[in-house]
Amino acid sequence: MRFNAEEWKRRAEKDFEKAWVEGREVLSDVPHFRRYPFIGYELGKPHPVYETIQRLRQAYLRIGFSEVVNPLIVEDVHIRKQFSKEALAVLDRCFYLAGLPRPNVGISEDRIRKIEKIIGKNFSVDELRKVLHLYKKGVIDGDDLSSEIAKALSVEDHTALKVIDEVFPEFKELRSEPTTLTLRSHMTTGWFITLSRLADKYPLPVKLFSIDRCFRREQGEDATRLYTYHSASCVIMDEDVSVEDGKAVAEALLRQFGFEKFRFKEDDKRSKYYIPGTQTEVFAYHPHLENNRKYRDGWIEVATFGIYSPTALAEYDIEYPVMNLGLGVERLAMIIHDYSDVREMVYGFRHIQLSDVDIARKIEMREVPLTAKGLEIASAIIRAFEENASAQGPCEFLAFKGEVFGRELEVYVFERENVKLCGPAYANEIVVHDGNIYGVPRSERFARYFENGVATGVRYVDSFSYMAARRIEEALMTGREEGEVRVRVVEGLSDVNLRVHESLMNYLISNGKEVDVRGPLFLAVRFRVR
Structure with missing residues (x-):
């Protein structure tokens, strides 16, 4: 299909x-x-890895595979059974699990006296000994030990913790001991266990997939390797499966990610759990990679499949042949999202890119009027500047006259020099374009900023007028009867009564974005009380 x-x-x-x-x-x-x-x-914005996992899940389901969870923690004996003579090399790459032993803690006369000194009273030694014994046997878990000791001593939990710390050094001296349990390093390890449970219970063909973590004890993490990665793996168990089935599954799966053409090459690694000659590398062509040299003009290895060895299957009493295909989720995600370093993709935050809308919403005024009358004053100042913007100075225009806080107030916009009332940048508007914050006029020169970006609707004259109204309110509250508010040249957002949170500014800087709101504003307001 x-x-x-x-x-x-x-x-x-x-x-x-x-x-x-x-x-x-x-x-x-x-x-x-x-x-x-x-x-x-x-x-919200999904992480590239988990977005790819979700797409892979849907892709597998569409082509008829059912989802299962394979064992993540497995005994090392399974690796030996599956990999035969290669087991030692595989186990060398596995993480072994360890656990803390449960010490046999005695209660001497000296310890009894120390405990009594800490808790300030006598206690039942038998009750405490019983708790320690149950802990040793595993009846009481480690996270319940302090509360159980507190009950035995009839004290608070923090006192019990002090007793454990000062009287029983055995707990502080515990050292982890290794077990035979390993963290799965290959999804194959889990498939043998899962298939052994299904072999005689489900009708053929059995088509399953699992997308989950694997762990690899690398020498260190680098641009292509991590200690943990996600494997997107599937199996087909049937009376007759072949390499052609692997090719068909690979093509059906990867076409859903935009890959168009495929090449198949016998893998030189030849893992022992595959039948010789069946382990196959899948190379796929994606149009958006054809100009990328590192991907060989659009071709890249994306998956591997093979037919499990009858010898390995026999170790689990699986009598039917099994085709297994797997691919690394991180590798596919790097291709789709154009990353070259897996650490940057997995641990970085490049995918959490703020849109122009996100940034625009976080731009706010520093000072705004506190009262309805203050908002009225701000609107009046804006209107006065707009109506007289081109008036030649020296000039003065009444913007507002009325009662405020029980006092008769007059507010004027003015210019004392032989220049226009409003500076050239008075109508500049804050707009976000391609992650950058600009203060520019709505002119043909900057039309693309407004067409392709997000305009905030806030002009310099607006934010200045709100600040002026707030300053006038504060002056009246403190008894001042006259004053001026003016801004000359705008160098930054704060000069025009605007701000963004420090974290957003750090985001813009770290992503190479700019905040350019420079411009000659030259607006002035004065007020007086009659």
Whole structure:
């Protein structure tokens, strides 16, 4: 079956949009949703790895594979059974698990006296000895030990912790001891265990997939390797499976990610758990990679498959042949999202890019009027500047006259020099374009900023007038009867009564973005009380 990548993408987007709308309907009945209306109205940003996992899950389900969870923690005997003579090399790359032993703690006369001194009273030695004995046998867990000792001594938990710390050094001296348990280093390790449980219980063919973590004890993490990665693996168990089945699955799966052409090459590694000659590397062509030299003009290795060895299957009493295909999620995510360093993709934050809308919403005025009358004053100042912007100075215009806080107030816009009332930048507007914050006029020169970016609707004259109104309010509250508010040249956001949070500024700087709001403003307001 051929898969149309665009069709699957269209369906996925439609399903997601439906789920988002349904989610908002559910959230609308939640009190916190009504209190914080932004919840549910903005789509968050998924991590590239988990976004790829979700797409892989849907891709596997579409081609008829059922999802299972394979064992993550396995005894090392399974590696020996599956890898035979290669087991030592594989185990060298495994993380072994260790645990703390449970010490046999005695209670001497000296310890009894120390405990009595700490808790300030006598206690039942038998009750305490019983608790320690149950802990040794594993009946009491380590995280319950302090509370159980507190009960035995009839004291608070913090006192019990002091007793453990000062009287029983055995607990502080514990050292972890290794076990035979390992963290799965290959998804194959889990597949043998899972298939052995299904072999005689489910009708053929059995088609399963699992996407989960594996752990590899590398010499260190670098641009291509991490200690833990995600494997997207599948198996087909049937009476007759072949390399052709692996090719068909690889193609059906990867076409859903935009890959168009495929090449198959016998893998030189030849793992012992595959039948010789069946281990195959899958190379795929993706159009958006053809100009990228590191991917050989669009071709890249993305998966490996093979047929499990009958010898390895026999160790688990599996009598049917099994085809296994696997790919590294991080590798596929790096291709899709154009990363060259897996550490940057997994641990970095490049994917959490703020949109122009996100940035615009975080730009706010530093000072705003405190009262309705203050807002009226701000509107009057804006109107006076707009109506007389080109007036030649020296000049003065009454912007507001009225009663404020029981006093008769007059507010004027003015210019004392032989220049226009408003400076050239008075109508500049704050706009966010491509992650940058600009203060520019709505002119042909800057039309693309407004067409492709997000305009805040805040002009310099607006933010200045709000600041002026606030300063006038504060002056009247402190008994002042006259004063001036003016701004000459704008160098930064604060000069025009605007601000962004320090964290946003750090984000902009770290992502190479700029805040350019420079301009000659030259606005002035004066007030007096009659």
